Amino acid sequence: MRRALALLLAAAFVLAGCSTGDDAVSRGTSFEFVSPGGKTDIFYEGADRQQVPDVSGEDLFDENKELSIRDYRGKVVVLNIWGQWCGPCRTEAPEMQRVQDQLGDKVQVLGIDVRDPDRSAPQDFMRNRQLTYPSIYDPAGRSLLRFSGYPRNVVPSTIIVDEQQRVAAVFLRDLLATDVIPVVNRLAAEGGQPPGTEQAGR
Template sequence: MKKALALLLAAAFVLAGCTTGDDAVSRGANFQFVSPGGKTDIFYEGNDRQEVPEVSGEDLFDENKDISVRDHRGKVVVLNVWGQWCGPCRTEAPELQKVQDDLGDKVQVIGIDVRDPDRSAPQDFMRNRQLTYPSIYDPAGRTLLQFSGYPRNVVPSTIVVDKEQRVAAVFLRELLATDLKPVVNRLAAEGGQAPDAEQPGR
């Protein structure tokens, strides 16, 4: 009886699709975020990557236009959660623009503006900093509900999606262009050699 129970538990473990390592746990076809025990930089490799959920919403500058991560399959997508009220976002936003400017053939940066009840304030934030990458206007943070278990209270935070629309990295902190560029280059080189690809520092 004990032997049969042990075999059943082992089979259940395999079917659950548990990931290796302490960074995260993903099960099933859709991405599920699990607290990494205080880590702020979480990387997913190979079969540990799960498909990004449907991420779309109104353009911050045009409520009749939708922005969707699905429109950028084949490119690395950097989803950045921000708000004009967020101090670290003021430093981070120009860094994200550098990534877009320097690696635009490989990456699409998309902002998700949260907790801004009035569109004009985040619009001014983007104009003043000459940010050209698009942002979803999501004052209630509903977009983030698609990411099961994701810490919606952490702003800024960033989700990096690979060319196959799978979550490859999560950063629960403010980023510099030098943090993101190696990650984007590495992901962009997957499935083909990129001359300037760098390995991310951990």
């Protein structure tokens, strides 16, 4: 009986992690994603924000170089999960470049390329679209395991991190620059405010 109950609980956990639903909660000090359903845009304010995990991996263009989200402390980070095989990513990627070009003093776009077993294909994707922001090469999506419960099957998706390296927003859909820029501007305007003192509202 105990074994059967344990198996049922494990199955429920796996299903939650693979859901394309998208409400999210955070528990404790480490960000944990839970998806009971419905939304595609999730925002966190003040004390609801939790520290982003240390997401890192090989640079897509240089396997000897390590990229980490920790390299961009003090900036808003737009963490974009993409793949060259993904149709919506072809439209979204130039929009992410627009965000980087327009707000480069406030933001760093950081890609995570997933499900691309051949490194040359995503490299060509970036070259052909003149994308200059860096990307982590992560064909197995292992870096996303650090986000407990995050639906790794949703591509593209985007996690926006504030200047204090806390998760401020999650988008489980493809985005335009006009979706991202207002969020970045709002987070940048918070500056170095102590945690919990941010102005509410979007």
